[in-house]
Amino acid sequence: MMYTIVDNFQPGLSWRRVRRRANPAVRDVAELYAQLSMVEGRMAAMNQATAIRFGEVQQDLNRLESNGNTQRKYFGQEMAQIELQTQLAMDRAQVQIDNLRQQTSDIHSLVSSIHTHSAALTDGLRAMMQSFRDLRFDMPNAFDNWMRMRAEGGRNGTVSAMELHHQPWATSN
Helix, strand or coil: CCCCCCCCCCCCHHHHHHCCCHHHHHHHHHHHHHHHHHHHHHHHHHHHHHHHHHHHHHHHHHHHHHHHHHHHHHHHHHHHHHHHHHHHHHHHHHHHHHHHHHHHHHHHHHHHHEEEEEEHHHHHHHHHHHHCCCCCCCCCCCHHHHHHHHHHHHCCCCCCHHHHCCHHHHCCC
């Protein structure tokens, strides 16, 4: 006797009352089918979980790539700005070096000129001092006249300016 399995089988009221013969092969097939269904369900769930996890990993990779691109752009901009600032600093330093060289050159020429002038001034002062060595002053001055008036005139007091410049007191030597 053979039994057929009908889909959507709804047992009636007498289902439990009817005795059926138990076939161990059918029971084994049913157990295998149940286990296969359970394995297929687990496999589907695992496939779905794996797909979701792969999607999350792909999103993480995309986010990491985007962050990497952003950081590369940022560091590229920073490097360009640093290079520009470095170039500007080098240009300013070169200008200062050039100015310092020019000032040094100017100072050197000024110092050379000052040295030349001071040497000429020293020579001139030396010659002037040489000519003053035997110089005698024979010109009478007001002090000499006053001293002479006191000594010759027998005066002990003060001599007035009019008396000092008066002709008779002037002597000629």
